[in-house]
Amino acid sequence: MTGSGKWAEKGVPHKGWTCVDIEDLGSPSETCEMCEIADIRYVHYMEHPGCPQVLRVGCVCAGNMEENLERAERREKSMKSAARRRKAWPGRKAWKVSQKGNWYISEDGYVVTIFRKNDNWNGVISNDALGIKHFARRTYPDATAAKLAAFDALVLLKSRN
Secondary structure (H helix, E strand, O other): OOOOHHHHOOOOOOOOOEEEEEEEOOOOOEEOOOOOOOEEOEEEEEEEOOEEEEEEEOHHHHHHHOOOHHHHHHHHHHHHHHHHHHHHHHHOOOOEEOOOOOEEEEEOOEEEEEEEEOOEEEEEEEEHHHOEEEEOOOOEOOHHHHHHHHHHHHHHHHHHO
């Protein structure tokens, strides 16, 4: 066996893995569970029918595990792009203030509205064409935090529709 970490362990499959999710940790704050060396920010969740646990791995190990480095790189590139869009989201010039004093923005047929709720902020995402009206489950300390949470929810809604 060659390599480090689980690459060198007998009984751990090296091929035939499937990526079931990907997550942006915001900074390199974990170590790849396959090679046990690489510090990772973007976690590819990999599962295999012959392995009882889902492994949290970096891009290169994910690509090798699924035998498609290009696919893993595309996934990670998409996450990096989303991270850039998320960072810019609260300050976008497209945000407007309604007559009621609520922040709102239109994006791909969805309308995101951020509003005061007592001493905190909340939000709702609607899409009349799809019959969607999705309120945030929690409140946020400021409008920026509510806008960021709305961005995350909007990405999820768009991926489902």
